[in-house]
Amino acid sequence: MVIPVHDVNPVRRTPYVTYxxxxxxxxxxxxxxGLAGSVAGDSSLAxxxxxxxxxDQYAVVPRELIHHQMPRLVPTGDVGVGPQGPGCLVGPPGYDKSAELSVLTAMFLHGGWLHxxxxxxxxxxxxxNIEDRMGHVRFALFYGACGYAATYGFALLNDGSAEPLIGASGAIAGVLGAYLVLYPRARVWxxxxxxxxLPLRLPAWLVLGFWFVLQAVYSSGTGVSDAGTVAYAAHIVGFxxxxxxxxxxxxGTPPPPEPRGLLFGRQARPRHTW
Known part of the structure; x- marks a missing residue:
């Protein structure tokens, strides 16, 4: 796995939507x-x-999204004591959940700092760069469309699942797919x-193509132990x-100019010879 840190591809305007x-x-x-405590290391059952x-209220559940099978009992957020000891209480939902709207809210939820x-x-x-090419409004719509496509694609493949789906990965995979199409020759550190x-400067088609192949391999469960907890299929559909x-x-997208004298993606200071 390679970790991108910088691309050699200047923009013409400030990417306000990305920020x-x-x-x-x-x-x-x-x-x-519940996340603040887990980050600090003092997580509790409560x-x-x-x-x-x-x-349960704000994440996507494939069974709810595809079949509109809303559960009769959901976690209430309280702790109770049952025959098997302490656990989370369940009860009738005290809210009206829109499965379609949960696709949007789930795109802003993450399960941990690494995620x-x-x-x-x-x-x-x-x-x-994608925002620079599309413009602010169109990029925002593009981001949302990729997120919805990725989520629906995953839900159709797992329509019986009741596990919550969260994260911006599907939408961001769409950004990577667009970058591969528009700037395949851009250099990425x-x-x-x-x-x-080891720091290397590689073409975008190699970096993003390798990323996509990894998602395809991982989605089959090969070479990874958490294939059931990561929605690799959503990454593929979004891409x-x-x-x-x-x-x-x-x-209409020209290849990005590559400045001379680059040192790890930055302009190197001129050297004087004596």
């Missing part, structure tokens, strides 16, 4: 119930129950783990949706 999406994701994560109730930071890193590196992290939407813009 706003990152800020919104971080803000929502910091205020998700926090876990509170988080489960929150996710959040990984997604935001990819969005920061690749989202600014990556860190490659080989004893130590393909981004490619399809961006394809008509391909002809």
């Amino acid at each position: 706003a999406l990152i800020a919104a994701n971080v803000f929502v994560f910091l205020f998700m119930p 926090q876990y129950c509170h988080l489960q109730a929150f996710l 959040l930071l990984g997604n935001m890193l990819f969005l920061l590196i690749f989202g600014n 990556v860190l490659v783990p080989f004893l130590v992290f 393909l949706a981004g490619m399809l939407i961006a394809w008509p813009l391909r002809r």
